[in-house]
Amino acid sequence: MTGVDVPAAEPVRVLLCDDQPLIRSGIRALLDAEDDVVVVGEAGDGEQAAELARDLRPDVVLMDVQMPVLDGIGATRRIAGDPALADVRIVVLTNYGLDAYVFAALRAGASGFLVKDTEPEAVLQALRVVMAGDALLSPAVTRTLIAEYVARPAVEPVGRDLGRLTDREQEVVALVGQGLSNDEIAAHMVISPATAKTHVSRAMAKVGARDRAQLVVFAYESRLVSPRDEPPA
DSSP states (O other), rough: OOOOOOOOOOOOOOEEOOHHHHHHHHHHHHHHTTTEEEEEEEEEEHHHHHHHHHHHHOOEEEESOOOOSOOHHHHHHHTTGGGGTTEEEEEEESSSSSSSSHHHHHHHHHOOETTTTTOOHHHHHHHHHTTTOBBBBBBHHHHHHHIIITTTTTTTOOOGGGSSSSSHHHHHHHHHTOOOHHHHHHHTSSOHHHHHHHHHHHHHHTTSSSSSHHHHHHHHTTTSTTTTTOOOO
C-alpha cells in the first residue's frame, strides 16, 4: 500500500534584532539547529529592524528593547502599525523581565516577551506559541503586569471603546484579561471552544488588537477586569 505524502510545514521565519552581535549569534546558533525555524535576517538597531521586517516579512521578530537609532518600542510600534505586516508577530527580548519597557512594548503591539537568559527550549516553545496565535502572557505575568503598570491612577480608563463590544464579548475579553485560554473560556461560559474563539477574534478586530496580548492590555485599561479579580475556577 502506497502512502500519501504530506507536505512539510513551512519553517517559522525569524528576524533577530539586537545591538549586540554576540547575543544575535548565540540566538542564531540555537535557532539554526532546529528544522522548523529559519533565521531570515539580523538587525543591529530599531530602524534597521523595521526596514528588514518590511523587506523580509518574517513570521516572528525577536526584538531587543534598548537599541540605538530607534529603540525596540519604536520599532515595534512601526511594525505593528503597518497594515502590510499584520501577520508579523513581535516578541520582546529583555534583560530584566517584566518592566516598564516591556509594558510599553506590549502596548505598542508586541505579543509577549522573553528574558535573555531564558532556557533554549523555552525560546523555541515561545516561537511556536506565538505562531499558534497565542500570547506569551501567563495568568501570573498578566496579573503582575497589570498590578505594576495598568492599574496606576495615572492610567485613565478607555471605557469609550467598550461600546464597540457586545455584552457577551465584554465578558469574553474580561476572561482573556484574566489569562484564560479559549478552552477555559468555553468551559466557564458553557459554550463550544469554536464559539469562544469566534468571540475572541471578533473582540480583537473591534478594538484593533493584533493578538491576545493587546486584548489583555485592553481588558485592564478599559476596567473590564482589575488586578483584584481572581480568575474563575
